[in-house]
Amino acid sequence: MDTGRAVEVVGQAVAAARAARETDEWDDYGTLLWQAAGSPGALPLGLGLIASQDALEREVGCDLLGHASNRDEAVRAEAAAALVALAGLESEPRVLSSLARAVEMTYDRRAVPVLATLSRHPDAEVRQQVAGAFAGITSGQPDGPDIRALITLTRDEDPEVRSWATFTLGFQSEADSRAIRTALWERTADEHADAREEGIHGLARRHVLRVVPLLADLLDDPDGAHVLTFRAAQIMGVPELLPALLEYGPGVAEAEAAVRACDPRQRALLDTSAWELVCALHQLRPDLDACLYMERFDCGLTLGLDTERGPAVYDVEALLGRADGDPALAAGLVASESESARR
Structure with a gap:
């Protein structure tokens, strides 16, 4: 145009x-x-x-x-x-x-002080927009002005502001501190259902074990759980959530993913297969310097590679799925794709 x-x-x-x-x-x-x-x-x-x-x-x-x-x-x-x-x-x-x-x-981080000031605006719609905007504008500090503003907004008089702030602080942010956990825990008793759920989700993302019963209650909702509740269960990865998750039966992809994360046997199988995959890949392509890691605030194993074109990553579970669960075959796929990318 x-x-x-x-x-x-x-x-x-x-x-x-x-x-x-x-x-x-x-x-x-x-x-x-x-x-x-x-x-x-x-x-x-x-x-x-x-x-x-x-x-x-x-x-x-x-x-x-x-x-x-x-x-x-x-x-x-x-x-x-x-x-x-x-x-x-x-x-x-x-x-x-x-x-x-x-x-x-x-x-642009230059906007952090602007949003922090606007978080105290008398208009609830402005405060709500600010609560969501902090997902993209952060100081990068666990006690930065953005985090302090979000903590205050989780206690806002307006329920929608509280909900958005708790979502941004709990599920969008990767900051963690005692003050953040205290603010999220306060919301688990919120009369506003959305704010309560976001408090539970945020604590689960930080692997706070005392939130497990509350997360199980969300999974037991007769109307079905929110997709972020399944995600939170997947991040927690504890067997105590299995009974509630298994009630969903086959066909609910989010529930199935959470079951795989919470079932000790399935997790042990994935860990073993992942290690065999790395060993097989090292035999084929030691130059790729393969490693395994898991994000602190997320779930699932990641295969990291150091290639000529720069770092590359694979979702281990998805990669093994492509290889019908065979670690050696999965290693061959990675080696082949890396060779093709080099040409």
């Missing part, structure tokens, strides 16, 4: 946004904005809109800069700088909500 066409589409998006304020139908707006965001003119158009005297145009400008950043890494730094500057001047809650969403897609 050339710049002239982008100007036209952005104008249509502004008109669609005005109409959506009355109808609450935002599909056309989203489609038009996404189209314009792929244009080389998206950045200057967005910068022009956020300088407008019209609050709705500033809102559209933030959205456009966010979509453009999501699509093109090259524009992120300039978009982030402009959004951070706008935050110091803006007072309209709807614009600030859009700004929080947009700045997340820049992944």
Whole structure:
């Protein structure tokens, strides 16, 4: 899309946004904005809109800069700088909500103090958007301003804010501390079901054993468990969850994956097969310097390789599945694929 066409589409998006304020139908707006965001003119158009005297145009400008950043890494730094500057001047809650969403897609740490300040905004919608935005904008410190803000937001008076903050802190963040665990544990008694579940999920992701009975209760829900509950069970990987998981029977892929992680016999078989795979691969290609590891806040074994083209990884369980469970055959697949990539 050339710049002239982008100007036209952005104008249509502004008109669609005005109409959506009355109808609450935002599909056309989203489609038009996404189209314009792929244009080389998206950045200057967005910068022009956020300088407008019209609050709705500033809102559209933030959205456009966010979509453009999501699509093109090259524009992120300039978009982030402009959004951070706008935050110091803006007072309209709807614009600030859009700004929080947009700045997340820049992944720029300069926005951490901005979001931390906005986390104390009186408007609940702004605080909710901030709670979600911290998933992409982090300080990288377990006691950074982002984590402190999220902990405060998990105790917000608004249940949706609490839920989003607890999800971001518990399942999106890889920070861990006593303060984080305390905040997550508080939510396990929350009257808001979503916030309670997110507290349980976040503790399970940190392998807190005392949350196992609460996680089992979520699995026993007559309406079925949320996909993140199965994921949390898979990360925990404890046999105490097997009775609840086995109630789902075959055919529920998420439950089956959790069963494999929680069943000691299946885990032992996977560990043995993984070791045999590494040994076989070392015999075939010692130059690949193969290793096995598991992410602290995730589940499943990963095979790591040091290839001529740089690091490569395989999901061990998926790789063994391709090889019908045969570690030697799996090693042959890796060696063959590595050789093909080298050519």
